[in-house]
Structures are given as C-alpha cells and as structure tokens.
Amino acid sequence: MGNEVSSNAASTHTHAIATRTGDVQDWHGETLRKGVLKVLGVGDVVRVNVQSLKDGKDVDGGAPYFEIVKIKHGTFWGRAENTYGPLHWMRSLDEGTIFPFRATNIIEVPITWQSKKQQKRMVPYCTGHGRCITGMTHGR
Numbered sequence: 001m002g003n004e005v006s007s008n009a010a011s012t013h014t015h016a017i018a019t020r021t022g023d024v025q026d027w028h029g030e031t032l033r034k035g036v037l038k039v040l041g042v043g044d045v046v047r048v049n050v051q052s053l054k055d056g057k058d059v060d061g062g063a064p065y066f067e068i069v070k071i072k073h074g075t076f077w078g079r080a081e082n083t084y085g086p087l088h089w090m091r092s093l094d095e096g097t098i099f100p101f102r103a104t105n106i107i108e109v110p111i112t113w114q115s116k117k118q119q120k121r122m123v124p125y126c127t128g129h130g131r132c133i134t135g136m137t138h139g140r
Contacts, residue, residue: 014054016092018105019061021049027110029130036125037103044068044118046078047108048101052092062086063107066099076101 024032040046046068051061064086066078080087082095093099111122 014052014059014092016050016052016090016099018099018101019049019051020104021107024106025108025130026126027108027112031127031130032109032111032122033125033127034103036109036122037106039118039121039125040068040071040076040103040109041118042068042071043115045081045110045113046076046106047110048078048099048105049107050090050093050099052090054091060090060092062090062093064090064093065108065110066101069098074102076103076106 024034024036026032044067045065047063047065049061049063052059065081065083066076067081068076068078070077077098077100080093080095080097080099082088087093087095109122111119111126114122
C-alpha cells in the first residue's frame with residue numbers, strides 16, 4: 001500500500017504504535033459521541049495519538065492527522081499527513097507512511113475537513129460540549 005515502512009524507523013529501530021484515548025473531539029474541541037467512528041470512510045481525515053518506541057522505551061510521540069485509505073475488520077489504515085508539523089519531531093513516522101490504527105486510537109475527527117456528504121452524517125454526533133484544545137493532552 002505504499003510507504004508502509006518509514007525510513008527513519010528502519011534506520012534507527014524505532015517504531016510507532018497508536019495509543020488508546022478517551023473522548024473524541026472535532027477540530028474545534030467539541031466532544032463527539034463515539035458513534036461518529038462508525039460513519040468514518042475512506043478519504044476521511046482523523047487525528048491519532050502515536051507513540052514512538054526504541055528498544056521498548058518511549059522516545060517521542062505526537063498526534064498527526066491521517067487520511068483513511070482502507071478499513072477492514074475494525075482496523076483503519078491511514079496515510080500520515082504533516083498538518084501543523086508533528087512529523088518533524090517524530091522519529092518513527094514519515095509523511096505519506098501508511099499506518100494502522102483502531103477506532104480507540106482516534107482523538108479527533110475534524111468534521112469541517114470532510115466531504116459535505118460526510119459532514120452531514122457526522123454533525124448529529126456533536127454534543128455541544130468540549131474543551132478548548134485538541135491534540136495530545138496528559139492528565140496528572
């Protein structure tokens with residue numbers, strides 16, 4: 001399916017894993033009902049928490065966007081996009097890399113970035129509540 005192995009990962013033995021998340025937000029920080037994940041399709045854009053590991057240790061991470069290129073048996077495959085630059089500091093993921101993840105790894109569905117048809121399908125999952133930021137957040 002294209003760039004399935006990152007050149008950075010291959011040269012440093014660093015690999016990326018998608019990590020679990022809680023709520024799903026849209027680009028504006030509004031919490032979405034989990035049902036929005038069931039309407040995702042090929043061509044949609046989502047944001048996923050990604051952690052880079054080297055020899056089993058966390059070395060970096062980020063929350064890049066992915067354009068979904070395939071969905072099968074609950075697994076999504078997305079093409080990494082460098083929107084807002086998170087891939088510049090990630091050692092294990094290059095722009096264009098095809099990366100697998102599950103619905104539980106998705107932290108954001110930017111509704112206004114989707115096709116008009118998909119936007120209409122997603123809007124009913126908006127809750128009217130949310131937070132002022134999206135992306136990676138760490139609770140203490």
